[in-house]
Amino acid sequence: xxxxxxxxxxxxxxxxxxxxxxxxxxxxxxxxxxxxxxxxxxxxxxxxxxxxxxxxxxxxxxxxxxxxxxxxxxxxxxxxxxxxxxxxxxxxxxxxxxxxxxxxxxxxxxxxxxxxxxxxxxxxxxxxxxxxxxxxxxxxxxxxxxxxxxxxxxxxxxxxxxxxxxxxxxxxxxxxxxxxxxxxxxxxxxxxxxxxxxxxxxxxxxxxxxxxxxxxxxxxxxxxxxxxxxxxxxxxxxxxxxxxxxxxxxxxxxxxxxxxxxxxxxxxxxxxxxxxxxxxxxxxxxxxxxxxxxxxxxxxxxxxxxxxxxxxxxxxxxxxxxxxxxxxxxxxxxxxxxxxxxxxxxxxxxxxxxxxxxxxxxxxxxxxxxxxxxxxxxxxxxxxxxxxxxxxxxxxxxxxxxxxxxxxxxxxxxxxxxxxxxxxxxxxxxxxxxxxxxxxxxxxxxxxxxxxxxxxxxxxxxxxxxxxxxxxxxxxxxxxxxxx
Numbered sequence: 001x002x003x004x005x006x007x008x009x010x011x012x013x014x015x016x017x018x019x020x021x022x023x024x025x026x027x028x029x030x031x032x033x034x035x036x037x038x039x040x041x042x043x044x045x046x047x048x049x050x051x052x053x054x055x056x057x058x059x060x061x062x063x064x065x066x067x068x069x070x071x072x073x074x075x076x077x078x079x080x081x082x083x084x085x086x087x088x089x090x091x092x093x094x095x096x097x098x099x100x101x102x103x104x105x106x107x108x109x110x111x112x113x114x115x116x117x118x119x120x121x122x123x124x125x126x127x128x129x130x131x132x133x134x135x136x137x138x139x140x141x142x143x144x145x146x147x148x149x150x151x152x153x154x155x156x157x158x159x160x161x162x163x164x165x166x167x168x169x170x171x172x173x174x175x176x177x178x179x180x181x182x183x184x185x186x187x188x189x190x191x192x193x194x195x196x197x198x199x200x201x202x203x204x205x206x207x208x209x210x211x212x213x214x215x216x217x218x219x220x221x222x223x224x225x226x227x228x229x230x231x232x233x234x235x236x237x238x239x240x241x242x243x244x245x246x247x248x249x250x251x252x253x254x255x256x257x258x259x260x261x262x263x264x265x266x267x268x269x270x271x272x273x274x275x276x277x278x279x280x281x282x283x284x285x286x287x288x289x290x291x292x293x294x295x296x297x298x299x300x301x302x303x304x305x306x307x308x309x310x311x312x313x314x315x316x317x318x319x320x321x322x323x324x325x326x327x328x329x330x331x332x333x334x335x336x337x338x339x340x341x342x343x344x345x346x347x348x349x350x351x352x353x354x355x356x357x358x359x360x361x362x363x364x365x366x367x368x369x370x371x372x373x374x375x376x377x378x379x380x381x382x383x384x385x386x387x388x389x390x391x392x393x394x395x396x397x398x399x400x401x402x403x404x405x406x407x408x409x410x411x412x413x414x415x416x417x418x419x420x421x422x423x424x425x426x427x428x429x430x431x432x433x434x435x436x437x438x439x440x441x442x443x444x445x446x447x448x449x450x451x452x453x454x455x456x457x458x459x460x461x462x463x464x465x466x467x468x469x470x471x472x473x474x475x476x477x478x479x480x481x482x483x484x
Contacts, residue, residue: 038135048271048272051268053065055268058263061472067155068158076135077138084138087101088175088179098176098218100179141237142165153463157460224428235388239385239388244444252468268325284301296343312362312363319363327363330366338355346406347407350405361387393433401429
């Protein structure tokens, strides 16, 4: 058959021309996987995060936290499809290292036939599915910040802050970390260089094109910083903003003098459990394909969380004499945060070690460090999300090593057309991760401070002392969470 085909090609040169490559099409499995993952991430926010935070505040502020988280989801989802997606995942021209442009504002040019690449050559998913998935990330990140200054912020100020923060902090961070040309663009450019052969002019042009394709990426991505599901974009970003917010707004009335225990740890457990379940969509879904890497991310999410739960629990038990439910749930969240950037890069044994480290360290930051500095981070957004995110981001640079069971540094150039593990160098990997962490801290810290100050001038960030004592449920919303 092969000889017959070769003879026919010689006889009819026109028929010997290679047919045009057929564009890849999404598979039903990958599409369903990404869509379902998006639904799980929404479950994380509402009701998961809302109940987790709501149970931790006093009863007079329960409804206010539920309202804040719920409405943030509504606001950000509309902003995202108007311009957030475009700023995050399109080329920004001269500012492309930092932010995208407006070529897809109002989802211009997007329809049910459009696809976007994943992380494997020749694999795509519907663009609408990708937009929906990324939209849930944009919604949960500002909602995380709420916990740092709960029980004392104006609802109107929070809404304005959210709009400004996602616009000037979150969308650029998402672009800088996750925007790139895609695996097929890199493979095609590499193949063109090889095809140029000894033709110097053609090779120079092909190499210039390859450089252009590789340069079409966000700043942190071009540095080689690895963030599988949002260690920098979501957790460090939100955690630093939360710390800045609680410092700018100030402590709650009576903080350090009055007991302010959680009003319902039952609600907190329910919310925490929903977060753990939803996090499988957050981490495994970030692979954008239903394959072995997604399965690895899922099992890493499971075991890192279990390890961090036990770590926090036993460290607290040793320090305070009793193991608490709040400690166990807090440890679980710390593990989920820490494994987020490493989920698709570390191996399961590395994920367990990461969970053990993050649970203990985050406990220390939420107790000893917080008490030493005296800042009123109401629900420990900084101590869990920022510190856990930093631990996870830095650990990713170690755990990605194949010698430690990791997946290896992604390499799309050495074998164009397939994803392989590239050469691992500890110093290079750790420097890329360190730069990514430091940049995120500075970007979010300075940017958030400016936005908080702008909102304070325009609206005022904090409710009056009388309204704070009354509770934000009645003072801000005219309702109670409970009518007993």
